[in-house]
Amino acid sequence: MNLRVGDLVEVRGQAEILATLDERGELESLPFMPEMLRFCGQRMTVHKVAHKLCDTISRSGMRRMERAVHLKAARCDGGEHGGCQTACSLYWKEAWLRKVDPEEPHPIAEPSPELLPLLRINTRKGGGDTYSCQATELLRAAPSCLPFRDVGQYVTDVRSGNAGAPQVVRTFLVGLFNRVQEFSKKILPRRLWFRGGLRWGFVEGRAGATTPTVKLDLKPGELVRIKTKDEILGTLNDDLLNRGLGFEEEMARYCGRTARVRARVERCLDEKTGELLIMKTPSIILDDLVCEGVYNANCPREFVPFWREIWLERVEDGS
Incomplete structure (x- = not known):
């Protein structure tokens, strides 16, 4: 869909979304969560293009995500995940959205199948207070690493509207500095480390x-x-x-x-x-x-x- 920051989209109805999901309630290994149902039929603005993400599970660095965005003011309220208060920004696959014109009339919502039972079944993992959500499944939804040297990611940052060119240049230089620090800690004695070998910040x-x-x-x-x-x-x-x-x-x-x-x-x-x-x-x-x-x-x-x-x-x- 080539979505950009600021584009207006409409979250598809439950019937259309259900048609994209497998038996686990996922599309391309990304769960559609019960907390997302309240947004069905709503028109919302693209906040960020989610073409990459930082791996906070295994600390492997950046990972590549395909055909997904974050929508403005669409965060998980944790209602179906034990009251989790992390307030993660939800991921939306393009297949769950429809790009619309601001002048286009808003259609009347039609009756749709009940999607909540399928999503609830796949939200719980085993017994006790253990859950599955987008955050716990991100390594499956974004299986490939995105190396620092991949220039395409920075081009996408600018083209998508995620960041301006000056911000991208600054971020690249910070990343380059951090890699120099990591390399120096491997080959130089401690007394020669710059600022103790610490990352920028x-x-x-x-x-x-x-x-x-x-x-x-x-x-x-x-x-x-x-x-x-x-x-x-x-x-x-x-x-x-x-x-x-x-x-x-x-x-x-x-x-x-x-x-x-x-x-x-x-x-x-x-x-x-x-x-x-x-x-x-x-x-x-x-x-x-x-x-x-x-x-x-x-x-x-x-x-x-x-x-x-x-x-x-x-x-x-x-x-």
Whole structure:
């Protein structure tokens, strides 16, 4: 369909979508999830062209995705996955969409078969709180790796509208720097490593094995400021974790910013196992802050970062 960012599309009805799915409720190994049914028949705007994604399961780098997009304001609410609060941006195969003209009249919805039972059956994996979703199946849906040197991905970033040329150049240079760092750590003695061999963003934990915690009991709607990078580094161990939750270079870009609390996160799916995890220490989601992939090949997934309360501080409105 050669969809681009900003194109108007209509999510097809259940009958049309059902005709594209196999017995597992998937198309090209990508599940159509129960949480997506509420969008059937709606007209929505293409937010990003999902031609690639970062592998957060096996850490193999970038993976190639075919014929898929992300739609604006279409995130999973976790209602059929144990209340998962990860809020992933949903993947939409082109076969599930129809490109429309803004002036085209909206058709009247016709009765359609009940698709929910098929999707629910394939959502559960075995017994207990273990689930299957788009995030857990991404290695099957995007089986081939996309090497850094593949120039075509950067051309597609620009042509699709995912990123402008200056942003693509910056991201390429960051990726090149990171590869030089990795290579230097393999062949040079430690004393010759530049900035300790760290990736661009230069995030290094300083807290040691035991990481501190703070309880602010933040509520949705409260205004907070993200602490400075130096303050946050003092809460991380060598693996850049604070009590099991990671802090990444992309998150460091927001240090010093103010934002409102959207939600407290207590449940999320483990992408590797599909197990529903209950957090011992709740995390925070902030409004309008997502991973933009600036340091990671312009990945269009736009994760919603989880923030520990120790990384935040309350701000009074108007201050």
